[in-house]
Amino acid sequence: MPGSHPRTSMSAEHFDKVYRSKPDPWGTLHKPYEQEKFADTASLLPTGRFRSALEIGCGVGALTRLLAPHCDHLLATDCSAAAVEQARNNCTDLPHLTFATLRVPDELDAKSLPTRLASPVDLIVMSEVGYYLSPADLDLTAARVAALLRPGGYVLLAHWVHDEAGPESEAVPATGAATPEIVTGHGVHKVFRNRADLRPIEGRTGHRHGNSYRLDLFQRMV
Numbered sequence: 705m706p707g708s709h710p711r712t713s714m715s716a717e718h719f720d721k722v723y724r725s726k727p728d729p730w731g732t733l734h735k736p737y738e739q740e741k742f743a744d745t746a747s748l749l750p751t752g753r754f755r756s757a758l759e760i761g762c763g764v765g766a767l768t769r770l771l772a773p774h775c776d777h778l779l780a781t782d783c784s785a786a787a788v789e790q791a792r793n794n795c796t797d798l799p800h801l802t803f804a805t806l807r808v809p810d811e812l813d814a815k816s817l818p819t820r821l822a823s824p825v826d827l828i829v830m831s832e833v834g835y836y837l838s839p840a841d842l843d844l845t846a847a848r849v850a851a852l853l854r855p856g857g858y859v860l861l862a863h864w865v866h867d868e869a870g871p872e873s874e875a876v877p878a879t880g881a882a883t884p885e886i887v888t889g890h891g892v893h894k895v896f897r898n899r900a901d902l903r904p905i906e907g908r909t910g911h912r913h914g915n916s917y918r919l920d921l922f923q924r925m926v
């Protein structure tokens with residue numbers, strides 16, 4: 705489980721190695737905790753369909769499958785080519801999905817995104833990715849997510865938390881902080897909550913199978 709915010713973002717090579725040594729490293733396709741958390745995550749989506757949606761850090765595509773019924777087109781991405789290959793194989797029955805290797809924040813801009821993703825985007829989902837980013841990269845990712853969304857579009861976040869003290873309990877290290885600090889989902893979500901161009905719509909902390917996670921839905925200000 706992640707716990708400390710890396711001073712530099714973890715590399716795509718690291719995740720490739722992880723996926724090649726164990727195909728579903730977090731057990732997302734079969735663990736009851738993961739399955740129930742994904743169902744809870746998808747249940748936070750507002751009603752109606754999304755014309756154009758983007759998932760960041762899709763892993764092997766477990767949450768992707770639950771997002772798919774809500775989207776006309778969903779681009780599922782991950783920095784690890786090994787993960788993307790698995791996600792694609794796990795979703796062959798869903799032709800309105802496309803897959804791409806994409807690393808945030810570097811490749812998260814209109815120029816780098818595949819042209820099939822109609823921009824501006826209606827929905828961006830990021831589940832269990834934020835704490836692998838350095839504070840500076842997390843800030844930039846949040847800024848680029850907001851910039852890609854159409855006014856009124858949504859961002860849905862889901863991240864593990866290791867305590868129950870609440871979303872305001874953890875300090876987010878300042879950009880470029882010299883000492884890594886403990887940051888979990890609350891800290892990641894706080895970076896998005898602190899943005900003036902994103903409005904919190906709904907959020908909750910879930911507890912299942914001895915683990916806790918934070919879900920937050922934000923809307924891009926018009």
Ligand SMILES: C[S@@+](CC[C@H](N)C(=O)[O-])C[C@H]1O[C@@H](n2cnc3c(N)ncnc32)[C@H](O)[C@@H]1O
Nearest residue numbers: 719732761762763782783784807808831832836
């Ligand atoms: C813990 S897994 C989560 C997978 C899936 N989203 C889920 O909720 O089960 C973290 C994923 O984030 C991806 N990831 C980490 N850093 C990334 C980055 N900078 N850009 C894109 N993906 C990244 C990893 O390759 C990995 O697949």
